[in-house]
Amino acid sequence: MKKTEPALLGADRKVCNDAAHSSDFPAVGDFVMAGKTGEGTQAVIHQVLPRKSVFMRKAAGSDRKEQLVATNIDIVFLCMALNQDFNVRRLERYLSIAWDSGAKPVVVLTKSDICKDIEEKLLAVQEAAPGVRIIKTTALETAGIEEILPYLSAGTTAALLGSSGVGKSTLVNRLLREERLATGGIRNDDKGRHTTTHRELLFLPDGGMVIDTPGMRELGMWDAKSGINRTFSDIEELALQCRFRDCTHTVEPGCAVQKALKNGTLSKERMQSYQKLKTENDYMEHAKSYLEVAVKNMKQRNGCQRSWVQIPSN
Ligand SMILES: Nc1nc2c(ncn2[C@@H]2O[C@H](COP(=O)(O)OP(=O)(O)OP(=O)(O)O)[C@@H](O)[C@H]2O)c(=O)[nH]1
Numbered sequence: 001m002k003k004t005e006p007a008l009l010g011a012d013r014k015v016c017n018d019a020a021h022s023s024d025f026p027a028v029g030d031f032v033m034a035g036k037t038g039e040g041t042q043a044v045i046h047q048v049l050p051r052k053s054v055f056m057r058k059a060a061g062s063d064r065k066e067q068l069v070a071t072n073i074d075i076v077f078l079c080m081a082l083n084q085d086f087n088v089r090r091l092e093r094y095l096s097i098a099w100d101s102g103a104k105p106v107v108v109l110t111k112s113d114i115c116k117d118i119e120e121k122l123l124a125v126q127e128a129a130p131g132v133r134i135i136k137t138t139a140l141e142t143a144g145i146e147e148i149l150p151y152l153s154a155g156t157t158a159a160l161l162g163s164s165g166v167g168k169s170t171l172v173n174r175l176l177r178e179e180r181l182a183t184g185g186i187r188n189d190d191k192g193r194h195t196t197t198h199r200e201l202l203f204l205p206d207g208g209m210v211i212d213t214p215g216m217r218e219l220g221m222w223d224a225k226s227g228i229n230r231t232f233s234d235i236e237e238l239a240l241q242c243r244f245r246d247c248t249h250t251v252e253p254g255c256a257v258q259k260a261l262k263n264g265t266l267s268k269e270r271m272q273s274y275q276k277l278k279t280e281n282d283y284m285e286h287a288k289s290y291l292e293v294a295v296k297n298m299k300q301r302n303g304c305q306r307s308w309v310q311i312p313s314n
């Protein structure tokens with residue numbers, strides 16, 4: 001198949017039958033064993049190779065459904081603009097999802113040209129993302145892009161995560177060294193329209209790849225327990241010093257978390273964010289077991305259906 005032809009791939013019956021979850025079907029980013037069917041650009045997937053990272057999200061409009069967004073991402077650039085978009089609590093959420101997926105997160109702070117209190121914001125990000133690389137960028141300078149490029153060596157797949165209008169497409173165009181993606185994503189209506197509306201896997205001039213899908217850009221959390229623990233490693237470490245192992249960090253004597261809150265080494269907002277994500281996640285875990293049963297029942301009732309995925313190329 002020529003690289004310029006977009007291929008339409010379908011999964012064979014074995015792939016369908018072996019799938020215990022909807023997430024076992026092929027998705028954007030998957031490496032697959034596939035065979036051509038006749039002349040055109042159609043091919044059949046015989047096997048999905050093991051995934052090194054998986055991005056799941058809560059399906060839009062449902063709180064009990066997972067959706068596989070993309071796989072095999074090595075690096076996820078968590079993009080946040082240094083303007084009204086700036087929100088470290090949201091960053092903690094995205095970071096939890098990123099760590100949980102198996103990809104390496106890197107924080108990219110965009111639009112530094114319009115920020116007046118960069119140092120203050122940097123400190124807030126450092127507190128929210130301990131141990132994570134933070135890169136400042138502006139579309140007006142090459143600084144920043146030069147720090148991002150080394151992460152995108154040949155064979156590496158990256159994805160960008162962040163709200164609409166923070167400058168993700170602008171960044172991708174700069175990485176592509178051409179204006180391929182439409183930019184100008186700041187919403188000017190109340191319908192939540194986004195510039196990026198379709199799924200894409202873009203090949204960069206130096207051999208790296210960027211997955212740019214609208215689903216990847218705004219992820220709802222779907223069971224990210226280990227990611228939450230990693231994002232809030234400071235709180236998890238404090239909890240180890242509490243007198244009681246099952247400390248709820250509320251009223252117990254000898255609570256190291258309460259002590260840190262009192263002496264100001266841990267901020268109230270960060271603690272609340274941690275508790276909120278944990279609660280949300282517990283609910284998801286519950287929904288997940290419910291879903292496993294539902295999928296099993298559905299498969300028994302309906303048999304297996306073919307699933308089609310569009311594998312883009314350039
Ligand atoms: N001041 C300033 N504006 C920028 C910068 N980067 C991007 N912009 C502008 O911000 C707007 C949104 O940029 P996009 O790249 O389309 O944003 P996006 O994140 O891809 O948006 P969606 O596709 O909706 O998710 C455009 O008008 C850009 O020109 C920057 O570094 N500084």
Ligand SMILES: [Zn+2]
Binds near residue numbers: 243247250252257
């Ligand atoms: Zn405690």
